[in-house]
Amino acid sequence: QKEVEQDPGPLSVPEGAIVSLNCTYSNSAFQYFMWYRQYSRKGPELLMYTYSSGNKEDGRFTAQVDKSSKYISLFIRDSQPSDSATYLCAMNQLGGNEKLTFGTGTRLTIIP
Amino acid sequence: KAGVTQTPRYLIKTRGQQVTLSCSPISGHRSVSWYQQTPGQGLQFLFEYFSETQRNKGNFPGRFSGRQFSNSRSEMNVSTLELGDSALYLCASSSGFSGGPSSYNEQFFGPGTRLTVL
Numbered sequence A: 001q002k003e004v005e006q007d008p009g010p011l012s013v014p015e016g017a018i019v020s021l022n023c024t025y026s027n028s029a030f031q032y033f034m035w036y037r038q039y040s041r042k043g044p045e046l047l048m049y050t051y052s053s054g055n056k057e058d059g060r061f062t063a064q065v066d067k068s069s070k071y072i073s074l075f076i077r078d079s080q081p082s083d084s085a086t087y088l089c090a091m092n093q094l095g096g097n098e099k100l101t102f103g104t105g106t107r108l109t110i111i112p
Numbered sequence B: 001k002a003g004v005t006q007t008p009r010y011l012i013k014t015r016g017q018q019v020t021l022s023c024s025p026i027s028g029h030r031s032v033s034w035y036q037q038t039p040g041q042g043l044q045f046l047f048e049y050f051s052e053t054q055r056n057k058g059n060f061p062g063r064f065s066g067r068q069f070s071n072s073r074s075e076m077n078v079s080t081l082e083l084g085d086s087a088l089y090l091c092a093s094s095s096g097f098s099g100g101p102s103s104y105n106e107q108f109f110g111p112g113t114r115l116t117v118l
Helices: none
Strands: A004-006 A011-014 A019-025 A030-038 A045-051 A054-058 A061-066 A071-076 A085-093 A106-111 B005-007 B010-013 B019-024 B031-038 B042-050 B053-057 B064-068 B074-078 B087-094 B113-117
Touching: A004 A085, A011 A019, A019 A085, A019 A106, A030 A061, A045 A054, A045 A061, A045 A071, A071 A085, A085 B042, B005 B087, B010 B019, B019 B087, B019 B113, B031 B074, B042 B064, B074 B087
Parallel strands: A011 A106, B010 B113
Antiparallel strands: A004 A019, A019 A071, A030 A045, A030 A085, A054 A061, A061 A071, A085 A106, B005 B019, B019 B074, B031 B042, B031 B087, B042 B053, B064 B074, B087 B113
């Protein structure tokens, strides 16, 4: 079983909809929770990160971490066609240096 | 500031050959990490180099190796290529220093090298 599980999709939603992306994990040592976005033929770019539990908001994006359930989410409000990409969750342990453990990614398409 | 660059962008090799991939980090960054990305497994951590020393290692066979030079540029080598090594190989750079317990040291990814093994 993978340490981080993510529904690969694909997920298609109409423009303007709220998108919910999720990951579950099994390693309770994870303390840093990241969401990366990857466009076709590009490397991943960091969207948001959260340390430990809680919510974090950045514009149209909200990240939530529930460590008790080992469950993290990314919400995208007022989705735009430019949000069409693969979204990857990633996690790291305290003192884990640069070793990230990724979910397999969810391919998202926003339909105009 | 220039981003992370990787060369070559595309490679085609045959089984049994070996390959070397190159990564130039963002100027001033001392940590370079390598990841393998495949459709089935997603991104998997290969190893990380910091100041020319391997600091972290993933669960890949010894055919996968790397090194880092004094200018922080890094190379990754795969020997005796297998069909299953076909993947996108990504490198990421960061300062390598933690900003504190609640601070995430962002890794910046390059565009990757697409390796096809025939």
